[in-house]
Amino acid sequence: MMIRLFSIFAAVSFFMLSTAVAQEQESEEESSENEPEIVTTAPAPAQSLNPDISVIGDFAWRDDTMFSFREAELGLQAVVDPYARADFFVAFPGPGEGETPELEEGYLTILRMPYDLQAKLGFFRPKFGKLNLTHPPENRFADLEPNVVVNFLGDEGLADAGIEFSALLPNPFGLYTELSAGLFNGDNEASFHGGTSMKPVSLLHLKNFIDLTDATSMEFGASYAQGVNDAEGNLKTKLTGLDFQVKWRHPVFSQYNSRVLQGEWLQSRRDVEDGSKAGRDGFFVFFQEQIERRAFLGLRYDESEFPLAPVREKAGSIIASFYPSEFSLYRLQYKHTREADGTKSNLWLFQTTFTLGPHRPHAF
């Protein structure tokens, strides 16, 4: 009897709650209908309806290949309507770097959906690990990507046509926790071959972020991707990843002193044609200290197998970066590699990137 009474009481209470929420939404719509639009003091110039246009040039020198203009990346970014925004990035490869301009990303982000979801549709870099979201020229390395990313996700990382949903998960700890789930074609030179098999790659990513102090923050995440690696769609590949980043910025002099420690581990388990299964992994760890307003010093360690080869390469890099302004940089990297067969090599790389126009800041 008491349980029944409680049930009726709870039902009435929740009915009243939902009515209050509905009334709140109605009054917001009414007030927005009755009130005039916000008037600015000056008319907005017509060109403000154009997208933000930016170009990033990436020029490099390596002591094993000499000079190369790796790419010019054209960015076109704007709000589409009150509900969505669109971003396009087209890479124009330099001579000898590729033949035709390539769409690096072109996607729509739907900002307002039921249940606080957001969605991305198009051709884009999905949330897999942390580094995959950034275009290689904007990474902190002159060789663009750590060995494990190149070996398991390809030279440019993972980018594919598909759809991705993301939701912020409520939790009692006040932690930023975002769950992303996506479906993609599965065309990736290193790990997947979903295109002709019509079997998409499914991805999951969990991102957690916490402010340890005002000055220090930590992010850690987990990723999972599953797809096929043959044209017939019979052989599976499963990728698992863990990532972390700890960032410290001086609470007052943040322009002058900061540190970042970042790393990712990736594991691939794939079916092989001969019926066997190949389990391989790799990781990198990177540390960077800002030693002066415009100068940064970094160290990176790479250790990685290859998707189908049970051999492991190791490399260590020292990276020095100088930013005359936030729109240009000069970077020198020395990389010592011990190949899987034991041979050692040394590589010097120099990189400069330069940006025209407003380039939207990347997600933290």
Next chain:
Amino acid sequence: MKLKSKTLALCLITLFLTTAVFSDKKIKVVTTTTDLASIVQAIGGNKVSVESIGRGYQNPHAIEAKPSHILKLQKADMFVKVGLELETWSRLLTESARNPKIMPGATGYVDGSEGCKILDIPQGKVDRSMGDVHPQGNPHYWLDPLNGKIIAGNISKALSKISPENKEHFEQNRAKFTEQIDSGLERWNKQMAPYKGTKIVTYHRSWPNFTSRFGLKVVDYVEPKPGIPPSPGHLKSLIEMMTKEGVKLILMEPFYSQNTAKSVAQKAGAKVLVLPPSVGGVKDVKDYIGLFDYNIGQVVKALSD
């Protein structure tokens, strides 16, 4: 008996939760700077709960948009920004917050700069050879108390749209805030009167509204262009000019390194005055009016010594 007590407790908890919805809930406001937060608090009073993403001692240009900020914005009823491209990082946050109430054009989205007197609007072709230039004008407009009144008006208007039943409360607070600024201006102008026309140098181009309002004349900058560190050649010219013109004060914010400014001041026979451009920039500055009380006091002390 035990079951009855548990059920009663559950009913009471449910009643409490339901009541919480119907009780006066505060308007949650998130601002980009502490100055805006202070003005929101002055206008909103006990009808708002407000927090700022930036801290008063931080450079608002250089705040890093973090996921934890998104959580604050997700629950906000109102978002107030300085605008004029001071916070290019803020769009990343509002677009990720999944909160239609605070998107541009929504009732809860407030650009504090609307209607304010904006200085240093570049004329002609604008490009990055001018340094970290703001094409729409200098965004440090809150450092003119008269703009503070306009910001308060923008905030009051938005709060009244969100909570029309409290419109009178907001307007009364706005009137009180306006009076405080007017009486503050009277005493600040009086304090600064003896120093009207005094030539000073500032580190960054953050102070045109403040210096223009209170009669100081900025004759040069330690940064040759906004955001560009000074070269030895520029510093040499600066020292020579300061010596020749009798410039005795370099004004700068707490988040810039003082080494260069101190070196210039020493060679030019001047002094460096570090002033907070925002509420909370030093411990003693607790609100918007207090920011001017403190800064004017410090300037007067520095110029009279």
